[in-house]
Amino acid sequence: MPASRRPEAVRELEALQQQERKGAGEPMLTHEDFLRLLREDIQKELISDRLDSGGLAAVIEGAGADEELVEQIFAARLNKWRLDDPSQWSRYETPGSLFGIANVCARIETVFANHDWRLPELPAVGTLTTGQVSAVTQKTSIGAPLVLIDNGFFKFSGIMSQLAVFSSYDTQVRGHFSEGTYQLVSDLVATHTVLNTCLYVYPRKTPPEYQTHVANLVDALILFVISHEYAHITAGDLDAHPFKGSQSDSDLRSKEFEADKIGFITVVEATADTDTTGSAVFGPFLYFAGLDLLSRAAAAYQGRAASYESTASPSEYPTSYERTVNLLDWLETSPYVPRFQDQIRVASACYNIILSVWDEILPVFWDARQELSAADPALHGPSPRLPEVDTQYVVGTLWSRVLAHLRQT
Numbered sequence: 001m002p003a004s005r006r007p008e009a010v011r012e013l014e015a016l017q018q019q020e021r022k023g024a025g026e027p028m029l030t031h032e033d034f035l036r037l038l039r040e041d042i043q044k045e046l047i048s049d050r051l052d053s054g055g056l057a058a059v060i061e062g063a064g065a066d067e068e069l070v071e072q073i074f075a076a077r078l079n080k081w082r083l084d085d086p087s088q089w090s091r092y093e094t095p096g097s098l099f100g101i102a103n104v105c106a107r108i109e110t111v112f113a114n115h116d117w118r119l120p121e122l123p124a125v126g127t128l129t130t131g132q133v134s135a136v137t138q139k140t141s142i143g144a145p146l147v148l149i150d151n152g153f154f155k156f157s158g159i160m161s162q163l164a165v166f167s168s169y170d171t172q173v174r175g176h177f178s179e180g181t182y183q184l185v186s187d188l189v190a191t192h193t194v195l196n197t198c199l200y201v202y203p204r205k206t207p208p209e210y211q212t213h214v215a216n217l218v219d220a221l222i223l224f225v226i227s228h229e230y231a232h233i234t235a236g237d238l239d240a241h242p243f244k245g246s247q248s249d250s251d252l253r254s255k256e257f258e259a260d261k262i263g264f265i266t267v268v269e270a271t272a273d274t275d276t277t278g279s280a281v282f283g284p285f286l287y288f289a290g291l292d293l294l295s296r297a298a299a300a301y302q303g304r305a306a307s308y309e310s311t312a313s314p315s316e317y318p319t320s321y322e323r324t325v326n327l328l329d330w331l332e333t334s335p336y337v338p339r340f341q342d343q344i345r346v347a348s349a350c351y352n353i354i355l356s357v358w359d360e361i362l363p364v365f366w367d368a369r370q371e372l373s374a375a376d377p378a379l380h381g382p383s384p385r386l387p388e389v390d391t392q393y394v395v396g397t398l399w400s401r402v403l404a405h406l407r408q409t
């Protein structure tokens, strides 16, 4: 297993990020800034852990003792993944985002090494606005792999994971969806269809008793998507995604299905030590449900009925529904049944539950299209407002209509 990423590929990643972030006025982090932010992140984590476990009293009591602990964690994080090494990681990434990316990549690389799934070289990995709630792999000018994660993807994963927990609870316990569940779908579709990102959605609170479960689902979803990209690198197809070029690829469908299987195996193995309830299985299903939901919302926004048909031509990118069916078919004869039989059943049911929340919001969204499109940059050009302001507009517009609809029925 190669131990490092090619510095030239990391520089190309930074160049892409620089173009994008110059517009937003975000500078490259200096080494000192990076270290300061990393230390602050760790302090915040410790404070929030203490708040959860013992309230404000525990925070005050722990303040002195934490200083040493912060330094220990700080040193460990820097050493473990060479987080502050600019030959390995982009200096446009915040420590928080980089910590998440490096952690996921390291676990995926371990699983790949265990299977002897050979990576010709480690990819440079970073975030960029791609407008797709996903990650894509492309080749740099020197031929090195580069994995670009949409900068709204982590937020999307959080929303989908909360949605899985809330909507399943509603179905099993309440017998109807709660406002919190509708709100998650409403916020996601309003921002993503009109503004092309859910990055600026204000996060909903997760009740403390569900926080671990939601965090495990987020982890599974992110691991699945990024290991799917690693699978493409191993297979040598560096441009296999639906957004660029590869239409002439006659094996596109089978390549996608194959990468999904590797993604599934990777999530299960990368979480084997921490995941005691089988959350790993939800990773692919939640991701596919989110893609399906957003493609239905995009169709509605354009004023057309969602099309579920596919020509099933080998060169056509499979729909998320087809990827789900294909994964289920493969699982049936895999060693993961019977071990995960219950989780597979619940996870694929969860896909349908999430889409049934959308079915109820669809007519309201349809009627709100005109009003929502007032903030659409595709119609009116780049917005002169802060992204948070536009987000608040589309979220507020759709949610007030959904709420009125729910109170009527």
Ligand SMILES: [Zn+2]
Binding pocket: 228, 232, 240, 241, 255, 256, 259
């Ligand atoms: Zn793919």
